[in-house]
Amino acid sequence: MSSLPPTEFSLTVRCEATTLTVLIGGELDHETSDELLSEVSEQLSAGHPPFRDVHLDFGKMTFIDSSGLTALLMIHRRTSAIGAGLHLDNRPPTLERMLQLTNVLDHLTTPPTRTGDQRAEEDDGAGVT
């Protein structure tokens, strides 16, 4: 009795008009999350016309750790910077729970209010209210 070999990490990219869809398969962890971030960043900078919506599909993702979440947060900064909306589709329970626990689901999926070329969010700085 041995555990099944982990599914190979994979990214499948689909571009349709102004929608970018990335299917994530396998484990999104500290070894693979950089790959996701650079793939999405590359697609975003290459998109003509700019993407309005970016869908990340987690239907085939088997595992996510804190590095994976870091990548999602970075991707959100990139999509916000170009005014695109981020959609996290087919979330498995582990991801759902992680997003709830860390309280970032709303932040990641709220449609961008600012548009275009403004810097996304870093300039809010300390954020003391």
Next chain:
Amino acid sequence: MLVVDRHGRLVRANDAARPILPGAASGVRLHEQVPAWLADAHQQIVETAPPSTVTRALRGNIGDRFFEAHPTVGADGDVMWWLVDDTDRRLAETALSDVRRRSEVLSAVSSTLLSTLNVPRCMEVAAAMAAEHLAEAAVLVAPPQGRRCPLTFARQGAPVVQTTRQVDVAGVPGLAEALQGFPPVPARWINPADIPDWVLPEGFAGPIGSVIVAPLPGHGVPAGALILLRSSTEQAFTEGEEVFARLFAARAGAALSAARLYTEQATITATLMQDLLPPALHRVHGVEYAGSYRASRDHERVGGDFYDVHPGTGPSQETLVVLGDVAGKGLDAAVMTGKIRNTLHALLPLAENHEHVLNLLNGALLTSRHARFATLVLASVRRRADRVRLRLTSAGHMPPLIVRNDGAVEEAATKGTLVGALPAVAARTVETELAPGETCLLYTDGITEARGGPLVDELFGEERLKRALAECVRMPAEAVVERVQMIAAQWLSGGRHDDMAVVAISAPKAGAPTVADGQGGGRPGRSRSSE
């Protein structure tokens, strides 16, 4: 072509032979004109070989050139010597075997040097190999540390000597430049008489005949310089040897700087690890604390889990407990862990408002370069009569678990945003009380995400943790922590795991001594000793 009679007198020399043997005229004696090897061979052939035979060719030098000599004995007993100039082929063969030997040496240098990441050992091997293959003696000068240079002396057939000395680098022609990574000064420009005595290895049979000073190029920064020495009784370095010395130095430099980089990183990691070691915990102001940290077995990685206990200035003041987990691994995570711990220490005076503290911390951590975040739990603790009051806030972290005396295990209803990635964070603080004997447990996901159990790859999970805690009713803090770590370790049964950190806060049972605060012994967490 030479024709020589049986008495060793030259009969004839053709046009091609005359430039080689300028004194060759008919009638002169052969042994006065040619080297002994040819004259002797002629004598032998005359005495032994029958007429009209061709005997084996001979080889040897005439002047500075190299010849094959093919004798043919004529019917009259005269010997016709065909001299074939073989100098160029011989030179090519020598060059080829030199090149072969050198590339063997180079590959030996690389494989020997790259197999060690210990800097002094690397310098020792490099100097020893240089002395063996390149020169009589070699001195490896490492870049100065302050005013002193680490020196490695090697001499053929003698043990390597390593020392650190203040030396006059400028005294050796080309050395100061080599240490800065400039190209080497050609050996013929260096006057051996200019070499100061400190360069000579002990026992070197001087005086110096020739010198090469070669830089050891590193990854961007020079890794030092190599000085090669030959005594005046030996042949001076040729141009080919100089090029070879540079190739050797390039390999040695690469290996040395790899070793140096590795050593630096290992030192940094060790330094950070030292500061990241969790404090020893015990009773503070009538409340029991216990903590345990089990680092991931990935030894090269600094863990991202941490905890601290900042005792209140007096029994009426709150003690702040922090437990957290930084996303990612390695040095970056360690640096962020240090930053969080220091920032929170500085924010202690504001600890009555956890959300405010978290927002200030969040602002301090926020950077546009990355979205590395941390999750943490803040617990402000104060004893009142025999009960312990707690204010608990989770910043994106697993909520603390509270073990009640009736066996119930409650999850504190606190929730908040992780820190370090979003422009602002929100957090809800909950207040609760511990009756004597009750415990509040803070933990990192290394515990709940421990993989193992009967199915090998199953997560330990929160439910199992709660069940384990339900068996810890009325246990002192230390026993709870030990039990949780033990059960998680059993679950892992030797498998790989992430960092696991646990802190327990307990209200001492009635009747237990409350006076002994233990401030006297041990290290009271990261206590503010000055106040």
